[in-house]
Amino acid sequence: MLRTESAALGVEELSLVIDGAQILRDVTLGVATGELVAVIGPNGAGKTSLLNVVSGTLRATSGRVMLHEQDVTSAGPARRARLGLGRTFQTSYLFLGLTVLENVRLARQAKEQRFRGLWRAPGSSAAALGPIREHLARVGLDGVRHDLAGSLSHGDRRKLELALMLASESTIVLLDEPMAGVNSEDLPSLMELIRDVQRDTDATIVMVEHHIDVVMELAHRVAVMHHGSLLAFDTPANVVTNATVRDAYLGEPL
């Protein structure tokens, strides 16, 4: 059962114009606490741009961005992160030359630094090791904690990114194509992990994803983007039968 009373993330009449090109057009949607929303749409529809405006790496031309009911439209990425926003990127942002454990430790330290202004050298924070190893165990990577992140498979890198999210205690998580580059045999376990982590933490997740089977399986609601506009925002079952959505995909099955 979805809860809708507490919108964790809201965008209102959001528009983005870059060099005269309308990238986003009047996008309005609200995501409830603990909800998992998938953003789909043809290439160039504006999905990543929407995530960029929500995370603050791009500033909206007009409209509002709300996080936990606070207006962050003019706030930078750091303030948004302090309010609990975390994100992953289409291309991984892990430190590939550091170990799995060091990556999680850095994410934890970055969070502490944001809140307390503390600085510690990587490796000096022995007290934090327990929770860090718990996060690694949660995603099934404790056994490879001393391996370099760069030696992991795509699937395991995505799992490590989820561990970073756990370590940074993000309450709103933006995932940009979490299944990109992942072998089809690794998809089910990664899907299950995203669902479990979301359930355990009650995090709000907005996920751009091209694999429609993943979307159908994981999403509570689906936001369909087309030419920068929000075409539909509904349950997966309703979206696949929506004639306007089918037209946007030129009659191809979703």
Ligand SMILES: Nc1ncnc2c1ncn2[C@@H]1O[C@H](COP(=O)(O)OP(=O)(O)OP(=O)(O)O)[C@@H](O)[C@H]1O
């Ligand atoms: N910084 C920018 N400057 C100019 N144009 C941009 C910029 N960022 C995005 N665009 C354009 O905006 C449109 C939407 O891009 P965006 O990456 O958001 O789409 P997308 O739906 O995520 O696509 P894909 O599925 O291919 O990743 C594209 O036409 C893109 O070329």
